[in-house]
Amino acid sequence: MIWALLLVPAMAGLFSLVIRPNWPRRVLLLLTPAIHAGLVARCWSAPPAPVLNGWMALDAAGLLFLSITSALFLAAALYAIGYLASESRGQGFSNGEELPFVNFPEAVFAGCLLLFLSTMTLVTVSRHLGLMWVGVEATTLASAPLIYFHRQPRSLEATWKYLLICSVGIALALLGNFFVAVAARSAAGPTIRMTIDDLVANAGSLNPLWLKAAFLFFLVGYGTKMGLAPLHTWLPDAHSEAPSVVSALLSGALLNCALLTILRAHALLSAAKSAEFSSDLLVLFGLVSMFVAAVFILGQADFKRMLAYSSVEHMGILSLGIGVGGIATFGAMLHAVNHSLTKAMLFLVAGNILALYRTKSTTRVRGLLQTLPISGVLWLVGFLAIVGSPPFGPFLSELTILKGMFDTGRPIVAIAYLLALAVVFAGMATICLRMAYGPPPAAIGQGHGGAPGELTTCVTPHREPFWSVAPAAMLGLAVLVLGVYVPPQLTGLLNNAVKALGAN
């Protein structure tokens, strides 16, 4: 079962790279995430057996993140097919610049997308620290060509930063792996393997000094991949320059996989009774991320960058939740689900906006509700959800995390948390509401003519193809449902995940 989860997307990806005509490739692109999602759904009811002598197994936390990834991929694949079709029809101006550019071949895009799915699956099913590391490294390499899809100077700059910074981070994480190996080596008795199960079982005999040093390297290394400030500098560039489908996957799925690795490290330290060390660090990084993101969201001029900084903020919230512990860990797990769904929806809608308005500027995009009615509504829904307003999912999870902070006696942290959330709300509200309301530019509203900057009140709404709004709408609906009713299977899985991560 696990082999199927890994190999189906991998094989499909490799095939996509070599198939010449477009339509079989697009069919493959839609079919593979569907099969993957089906397999994952099967795993909910029938947990798969470990393979490779315990190197790969699916525990509750892994299943949670795998499900998120799979769901997001399904939505993204649906969007991607239409996106690729419209890109190949020669509408290659959709990046806001007026220069024509040549896209990467579609084969590379589709192939890398499927390989991306495969590598993220690898991260979620790995139990061996080395294998997990290989998975994260592979995700970096699989996603770099995706960012560079629009072959433009700005995308290239973003890709270079992404590649360099994430590679440095992952190299540091490798050093962390070695530190854990040394910690295990100093233990007396039989050799401890580098799998999580073995390490947690023997946690008492690991050298605490090496283990703490290892966690530090893991946090800095994998934290770079996750987007924790101050290691987040690649995130706004990469997420804003990549095509929106890719941004949705990067924000919604990849950051979660990096979070999973940090969670495993935290679980290891908790088992070794050094939880205060890792908790304090996680809380610190979480607060720093939230504040950095809040500062940069205020007055942000580019709406995709705004969404990227919002990702940084939410990764900070997740880190805070895990660091605080108690019920906040449950809240963090729920929040991972909510954030992924919401952020993916927002990025897909942003893609629609970009395709029509041909600019990423927050001041030049106006009147969304009139020019793109469905996308406009989805944009507002997404905005409300992501800033934590009821009745959407993120409100519940953020509230749970807040409760956890008071339960464990950290009122100062709670106040800082609320302050950052408020600042982000103010920043995003200004931008999103301004974009949704008001008269749109004449060139867009009437579909022709008009001087730049001229606004109009006589607007004809644009046609929105099914593929461009359906995925986002489904994700939005899911977020709304989760805000009102969390299905018991999900609660069960979340609780199991919390237990699997060793927190109480």
Added chain:
Amino acid sequence: MTPWLDIILVLLILTNLHLLGSSRISACIRTVAAQALLLGAVSLLAQRGEVGLRLWLLAIVSTAIKAGVLPWLLRRAAREAGVQTEDEPFVGFTTSLLLGLGLLGAALHVAGRLPLPESDVPGFLLPVALFTVMVGLLVIVGRRKAVMQALGYLAMENGIYAFGLAFAVKEPLLVEMGVLLDVFVAVFVMGIAIHHISREFDHIDADRLSALKD
């Protein structure tokens, strides 16, 4: 055996200092290749007892890639981009050298605080490995040209490999494969990226890649 290892470790430190102080890119590429060769020698000399065929093969392949293929790739990228020297780094060469000395002191201090498990290699390998990692980071941060940043990354990987050699030898396959994957694929991709950058921008000053900022 031990005096040879000591000499190789001192040579490793010297290669790091040379990397910090030199402005000629081709000389830096040669230095990093020399580092890979020295580490290959360490990996073979550090085995107590019989050196099996598998270890020989791993050492030869990894050294060939890190000392042959990757420097060739980076040399080609630099030649295509037409750069020969790093003219104006963010951190000057003399400052880098003195900072490097400070980092050596820091590495020795940190290594002194960490309890060393018994192993086959001299205890001096740990601070040298940490020093190499720090020097790699300093080069990435302090240099302007993209090729130098890639070289700093290679040096960092050399340091991590040295550390893995020293202490993770119970799972040598993990060490080799991990570092090989990291180095080969990452630097390969970086080489391609540099090629694209020089074609697109007509320069490879990472400093001038500043269109994206807040």
Added chain:
Amino acid sequence: MSTFASITHVVVALLLAPLLPGVINRVKAWFAGRRGPPLRQAYYDLWKLLQKGAVYSRTTTWLFVAGPVIGLACVVAALLLVPLGGVPALVAFQGDFLLAAYLLGLMRFFTITAALDTGSAFEGMGASREAFFSALTEPAMLLGLAALATQSHSLSLTAMYAAVDWPLMASAAGPALMLVGAALMIVFLAENARIPIDDPNTHLELTMIHEVMVLDHSGPDLAMIEYGSMLKLWVLGSLLVGILAPVRSGSWPVDLAVGVAGLLALAAVVGVIESVIARLRLVRVPQFLVAASVLSILALVLVMR
């Protein structure tokens, strides 16, 4: 017995020091395909200069006259402190390496002030360069000697060098001592105004560092300066040969012979270096000297751990 050895060493040094520039020039000539001046050319030059009269500029003061005399006195005093390999120095006490280093510094100080005393722009330029570069070589030399001192657990040059023998070089401390040797080699080249820091054969004043400072001296003063620089070659060379030729046979004639042979070989090596490498650009010289300091510090760190 050791006093007799030391006295013999001093006499040999005073007599044979002018051979060193002769060897250097001969090697350079051989590289250039010429036969070159005879090995005893330096003796003839000194003799010629002593016979001539000195010319003093009207703008100079007593400093100008004192400079060469004090310089020669300082370097002869330093000669008394420095051992040659296994041959002990005539005067040895704890901390004498500092005295030797600063005697050389005193010599440099008076050379610089004598140069500034002439009031000429060229000498002033050379003086400022010399002051700057010697400030950079000082840490290299002192830290290298400090590494030696740590290794031999003593603060006297004689004891430091007596401890450097072949078993020590072959042991784990060997690489550190090689680094000290490399650093001292760079210091040797810098202090004696050799390529790659300074070209002793250049006739362009703007490119000179050391030569230009002594431009206005003549006659016996110039003879004293030249002889002083030859003795400085010997003194600094002894520090280097002590490390590079770790022969401590226990009998002083053998050690002395090995030391002298080592110095002549060192002179030949300098000749080779001068023929093969070009002179560094002036802006690169500080980096080169800092590299020497870095090597010394590295050696010190290695010895201390």
